[in-house]
Amino acid sequence: MIEIEGVSQWFGERHVLRDVGLTLTEDRIGVIGSNGSGKSTFARLLNGLLVPSKGRVAVDGLDTGRKGREVRRRVGFVFQDPDIQIVMPTVAEDLAFGLKRHGLSKAEIALRVTEVLAEYGLSEFRDHPAHLLSGGQKQLLAIAAVLVTGPRYVVFDEPTTLLDLRNRRRVGKLVRELEQKVVVVSHDLELLAGFERVIVFDGGRVVADGPAEESVAAYVAMHPPL
């Protein structure tokens, strides 16, 4: 369970989130809103990438400000741009990177990397330089590199924004089939179809919160055709 209690966030003069209070228990949660509405900031609060200016965020009772390392082990984060998330030169090395930090032995790392490469259809790219992968392959690698460490929750920040339709649907299927609890920030409403809960942000506040169909309808109603 992720608890957000009375959270406000500001960057200098900019007030980005205003008194947000939520309890996230569902398996599939979507977050939508206009550009600058505060949804990406909200996502970063969930695994302690940001500590709230005011209020408290706790994951399974662990405060993100005080127990950041433990929180990040539980909450994986997938960024919009896989190029910033992939830190090692080749595919296998990047998958091994996260495992090494979890204290696994060399043999365990090698075995797990092989398994994950096969699971995500990346086996043929094992020693491939990451910068030569296609956009879709890079995003798959970024997701695999997060999942390989076995987080309990995964937060996705606009994971399909840079992808073509085929890869968008591929990532969408992967997200739907994950066993982890998932929070997805996205403008891609198709990706969120069938989600148990979708939260709508506007001006740093939660303005709608409910099942996907209801929240998306409310969001669309807020933005009538021009």
Add this chain to the structure above:
Amino acid sequence: MLSLHHDARTPVHALPAGVKLLVLFAVGTTLFFVTSMTVLGAAVVGVGLCYALARIPWRTAGRQLLTVLPFAVSILALQWLFSGWETAVLVGQRIVVLVMLANLVTLTTRTTAMIAAIETALRPLKPLGIRPERVGLVVAMTIRFIPVIKEQADQVRAAQRARGVERSTAFLAPLLVKTLRLADGLGEALDARGVDGPRRTEGTRPL
């Protein structure tokens, strides 16, 4: 090193990365004290044999050499002009041996093995406050991000061309901004992947 590892099972591949780096360092240093064309010629042949032993395709080997050819040719021309043809040949032989040997190390060593070797070499410096794993990470990330930054530079140039600017040093400013943004995002990504840095609170994340 950016994309060059050539996978094969050969004695050259099997040598520990630390040994290969040590040999490269030793040969690189010794070369500058050798003044015999015959010895340097033998070194060129020796490196060629190592390529054969490592089963590196000749096309791959040639491609590596071609990338430094303009640089080597200009050095040779200057040496010929100011010091005579004999010095030029000696310098040419040294460049060929050094470049081919360095490429051989790259072609036969995985980046992780190379980084592990660097980390091992730096371990004795831990009491001086040097963190070998951080140095290793920096080396790996440098290798990873050179092509990313090059791609960004290409994008900036393309955007300028699209606006009718063919050649301008003004591309450096937007490239710097893009690179700083990349660094900011990368810092977050490292945090998210378990490399802990200082916590961020208000005012530290420009949105």
